[in-house]
Amino acid sequence: MDANECNNSENSTTITKQAPSSTISTKVVKLDEIGILISQGAEAKTYETDLYGLKCIVKERFSKAYRHPTLDQKISAKRILQEVRSLNKCKKKGIQVPSLYLVDIGNNRIYMEFIKGETVKHYLYKNQESIDHQDQIILTMKELGKQVGIIHEMNVIHGDLTTSNMLLRESTLELVFIDFGLSYTSNSVEDKAVDLYVLERAFISTHPNSEQLFQTILSAYELTSPSSKIVIQKLNQVRLRGRKKTCFG
Numbered sequence: 689m690d691a692n693e694c695n696n697s698e699n700s701t702t703i704t705k706q707a708p709s710s711t712i713s714t715k716v717v718k719l720d721e722i723g724i725l726i727s728q729g730a731e732a733k734t735y736e737t738d739l740y741g742l743k744c745i746v747k748e749r750f751s752k753a754y755r756h757p758t759l760d761q762k763i764s765a766k767r768i769l770q771e772v773r774s775l776n777k778c779k780k781k782g783i784q785v786p787s788l789y790l791v792d793i794g795n796n797r798i799y800m801e802f803i804k805g806e807t808v809k810h811y812l813y814k815n816q817e818s819i820d821h822q823d824q825i826i827l828t829m830k831e832l833g834k835q836v837g838i839i840h841e842m843n844v845i846h847g848d849l850t851t852s853n854m855l856l857r858e859s860t861l862e863l864v865f866i867d868f869g870l871s872y873t874s875n876s877v878e879d880k881a882v883d884l885y886v887l888e889r890a891f892i893s894t895h896p897n898s899e900q901l902f903q904t905i906l907s908a909y910e911l912t913s914p915s916s917k918i919v920i921q922k923l924n925q926v927r928l929r930g931r932k933k934t935c936f937g
């Protein structure tokens with residue numbers, strides 16, 4: 689496969705330089721032929737496939753016809769590298785994210801661990817009203833707040849914190865963060881507060897009566913570091929701005 693190999697042991701990722709062109713095949717394997725399309729977003733298609741016998745997920749960014757091809761390739765490569773960087777930083781800190789198997793910049797693809805489980809969105813839809821699941825839901829919300837706090841402490845902004853971008857591993861019910869395609873590095877309190885605001889809006893718009901759940905997330909977030917208190921104060925300002933926008937357009 690024509691790829692830049694990404695060796696993701698627990699602590700390191702190396703993207704190796706491409707082999708001399710005489711030694712590699714130029715045939716690009718079409719993912720439609722070898723995988724099952726499981727999702728198509730605005731920028732990428734996600735497939736489930738098999739890599740040397742290992743079930744995996746491949747995320748392929750597709751080109752945008754309205755962008756100049758060279759610029760398009762640059763933007764795609766930048767986003768892929770940013771996603772890879774964020775995944776690695778999180779992995780190193782012990783945050784549950786899919787392990788990286790291969791990065792294929794030439795074909796705008798990332799191959800990663802397939803997480804067997806369901807999205808937090810689906811889990812809450814099914815169980816939010818069930819008395820039997822309340823303890824597990826609260827545990828998951830506390831874990832969510834703590835993990836986002838650690839992610840922010842590393843100055844990683846996820847960029848798309850929604851309950852669709854968190855999976856619960858079937859075997860352990862561990863929370864796994866996915867989709868770092870819009871992530872970036874920033875130490876700005878404002879950026880972290882906006883990340884939380886996106887999560888809050890996602891909760892309010894997707895899960896009815898979830899104010900208490902979000903409060904549980906914030907309480908756990910607040911405990912992660914001294915600076916997280918400041919982020920929550922900023923969140924109040926971001927909320928006010930959001931309301932003004934909704935009221936006055």
Ligand SMILES: Nc1ncnc2c1ncn2[C@@H]1O[C@H](COP(=O)(O)OP(=O)(O)OP(=O)(O)O)[C@@H](O)[C@H]1O
Pocket residue numbers: 726727728729730731732733734745747786800801802803804807848852853866867868869
């Ligand atoms: N590592 C994984 N293991 C299992 N399923 C995954 C994995 N990564 C992604 N998925 C599934 O594929 C879907 C889309 O993945 P992802 O969110 O990364 O792509 P996207 O194109 O950026 O999507 P979106 O348009 O929702 O932002 C997820 O909602 C999830 O159901």
